[in-house]
Amino acid sequence: MYIVTAKEMYEMDRHTIQEIGLDERLLMENAGRAVSSKITGIISKQNQICIFVGSGNNGGDGFVIARTLHTQNYNVTVLQIVPDERITGEALYHKTLYLNCNGSVHVSSDATEVDKFVTSSDVIIDAMIGIGVHDELREPVYTIVSIINQKADFVISVDIPTGLPADEGITGFSAIHADWTFVIEAAKMSLFLEHTAPYYGKWEVVPIGISINTMDDVPKKYTWGEHHFRSTLPKRDPYAHKGTHGKGLAIGGSVEMPGSIAMTAKAALRAGAGLLTVGTAKNVISSIAQTCIEATYLMVDDHNEHGGKAAAIPFERFDCIVMGMGMGRDKEAERLVMHVLNEANCPVIVDADGLFHVKADPSILSKRSDPIIVTPHPGEMAMLLEVPIAELLEKPFHYSRAFAAIHQVYVVLKGKHTIITVPDGKQAVNQTGNQGLAKGGSGDVLSGIILAMVMQHKNIFQALCNACFVHGAAADLLIRDNHSYYDLLATDVIEGIPAVYRTFL
Numbered sequence: 168m169y170i171v172t173a174k175e176m177y178e179m180d181r182h183t184i185q186e187i188g189l190d191e192r193l194l195m196e197n198a199g200r201a202v203s204s205k206i207t208g209i210i211s212k213q214n215q216i217c218i219f220v221g222s223g224n225n226g227g228d229g230f231v232i233a234r235t236l237h238t239q240n241y242n243v244t245v246l247q248i249v250p251d252e253r254i255t256g257e258a259l260y261h262k263t264l265y266l267n268c269n270g271s272v273h274v275s276s277d278a279t280e281v282d283k284f285v286t287s288s289d290v291i292i293d294a295m296i297g298i299g300v301h302d303e304l305r306e307p308v309y310t311i312v313s314i315i316n317q318k319a320d321f322v323i324s325v326d327i328p329t330g331l332p333a334d335e336g337i338t339g340f341s342a343i344h345a346d347w348t349f350v351i352e353a354a355k356m357s358l359f360l361e362h363t364a365p366y367y368g369k370w371e372v373v374p375i376g377i378s379i380n381t382m383d384d385v386p387k388k389y390t391w392g393e394h395h396f397r398s399t400l401p402k403r404d405p406y407a408h409k410g411t412h413g414k415g416l417a418i419g420g421s422v423e424m425p426g427s428i429a430m431t432a433k434a435a436l437r438a439g440a441g442l443l444t445v446g447t448a449k450n451v452i453s454s455i456a457q458t459c460i461e462a463t464y465l466m467v468d469d470h471n472e473h474g475g476k477a478a479a480i481p482f483e484r485f486d487c488i489v490m491g492m493g494m495g496r497d498k499e500a501e502r503l504v505m506h507v508l509n510e511a512n513c514p515v516i517v518d519a520d521g522l523f524h525v526k527a528d529p530s531i532l533s534k535r536s537d538p539i540i541v542t543p544h545p546g547e548m549a550m551l552l553e554v555p556i557a558e559l560l561e562k563p564f565h566y567s568r569a570f571a572a573i574h575q576v577y578v579v580l581k582g583k584h585t586i587i588t589v590p591d592g593k594q595a596v597n598q599t600g601n602q603g604l605a606k607g608g609s610g611d612v613l614s615g616i617i618l619a620m621v622m623q624h625k626n627i628f629q630a631l632c633n634a635c636f637v638h639g640a641a642a643d644l645l646i647r648d649n650h651s652y653y654d655l656l657a658t659d660v661i662e663g664i665p666a667v668y669r670t671f672l
């Protein structure tokens with residue numbers, strides 16, 4: 168499923184209409200029909216339905232929905248919130264068809280009238296404004312939206328809640344708070360932003376026959392879900408040996424935080440790493456070796472003796488390295504991070520404290536020829552980019568792309584909607600996971616899964632997307648079967664990985 172800006176969506180519409188030749192009124196018919204067939208799945212013929220229609224093509228979709236529901240004997244009426252002369256083009260064509268079927272249309276934007284329609288309806292269908300919104304809502308739409316938000320029982324938005332921007336980076340708006348939104352053809356960016364996503368309520372994307380196979384410039388953002396995972400996870404070769412599945416090195420852990428690296432190691436092994444070495448401080452080895460007996464250990468740093476021993480890391484033995492989890496923020500850890508980035512000739516994943524050390528000299532990233540993957544949470548990403556966290560969260564696609572391009576790295580920006588970005592700007596949003604993952608250790612587990620996936624895939628983008636998928640899906644299955652959002656632990660997620668493989672493969 169593509170994720171688009173308003174501009175990209177208009178270009179997809181234009182291409183379908185002008186280059187493919189699909190009549191615009193037919194496209195509107197498809198849109199209205201597709202949304203109607205979803206709406207009939209969640210309302211009943213006993214419901215009083217009022218469709219709020221505006222002057223653009225979103226309103227045109229509303230008239231198609233009105234006719235479709237009316238001809239199927241639903242109790243439906245239209246409240247047109249703009250004067251008749253504002254309904255033009257294909258929207259007027261569809262209004263005429265609806266009227267020809269004896270559909271009823273009231274024209275009013277008066278607050279008292281609107282209030283009456285809202286309070287006497289069980290279901291409001293919002294087809295006032297779609298992706299054509301610009302700036303903050305003007306009157307009378309502003310007041311109509313407020314009345315609906317305060318008094319409506321159940322609101323279904325068509326394409327996007329009225330008033331909500333489709334794009335990232337816009338904060339000054341007021342919008343419908345929908346219970347459900349049926350999104351037309353492609354997910355709009357605002358579905359994945361913390362400050363806009365809640366306005367959609369539940370949502371589903373409905374295809375309407377847009378055809379973009381012949382477009383020169385297809386959108387570079389899409390969602391990553393079950394069918395991607397199934398089709399891209401490499402099959403295990405029956406003749407494989409442990410080396411086939413990668414020799415990984417996980418560097419991190421400190422006396423204060425020995426658990427982080429243990430979780431990374433266990434998660435990597437559960438996710439399919441062939442061999443796993445933990446590189447950590449001497450006194451950390453003794454404390455975690457019992458909990459992760461499948462791993463081997465390498466002493467990379469000993470704070471009690473003579474400082475770093477990083478030079479002793481046999482880089483040639485490893486296919487991929489992950490570092491940073493619980494390693495601490497002292498100078499020795501920084502030296503170790505820089506040493507690995509300078510010397511390792513395999514993909515390196517930098518997480519947690521590793522990112523803090525990279526901040527000292529981010530130019531080190533673009534100097535490497537082997538791939539680098541950074542896995543920040545929003546706070547770490549904001550720190551790396553030197554922007555306020557709120558600003559980052561308003562434009563996470565933009566900032567991920569900027570960081571990936573400047574430093575030529577892969578970025579996994581963790582969050583409710585984890586965004587995976589490739590240096591060339593391609594982006595995916597992972598579709599699995601839940602709020603149970605908002606706990607200490609979650610990122611350490613993801614790092615381990617990423618390590619395992621990078622070693623098993625040829626394509627790093629697919630590896631990162633599949634790692635996020637596995638991590639989130641493990642949490643989803645655990646919540647479904649035997650945990651709650653409250654009690655889920657990072658170690659439970661590791662033990663949930665087998666269920667992901669057994670369910671989806």
Ligand SMILES: NC(=O)C1=CN([C@@H]2O[C@H](COP(=O)(O)OP(=O)(O)OC[C@H]3O[C@@H](n4cnc5c(N)ncnc54)[C@H](OP(=O)(O)O)[C@@H]3O)[C@@H](O)[C@H]2O)[C@@H](O)CC1
Nearest residue numbers: 180198222223224225296297298299300301303304305326
């Ligand atoms: N292209 C296609 O073929 C297809 C398009 N499709 C559908 O069309 C939708 C896009 O349609 P669109 O481009 O006509 O814009 P739309 O969202 O209806 O809004 C325009 C109206 O909003 C008004 N308005 C804007 N800002 C405002 C504000 N701040 N405060 C108040 N009013 C404001 C603006 O008024 P104006 O500012 O011009 O006075 C104008 O009247 C899309 O979301 C999808 O549902 C599908 O059917 C598939 C085929």
Ligand SMILES: [K+]
Nearest residue numbers: 293296327329
């Ligand atoms: K709408």
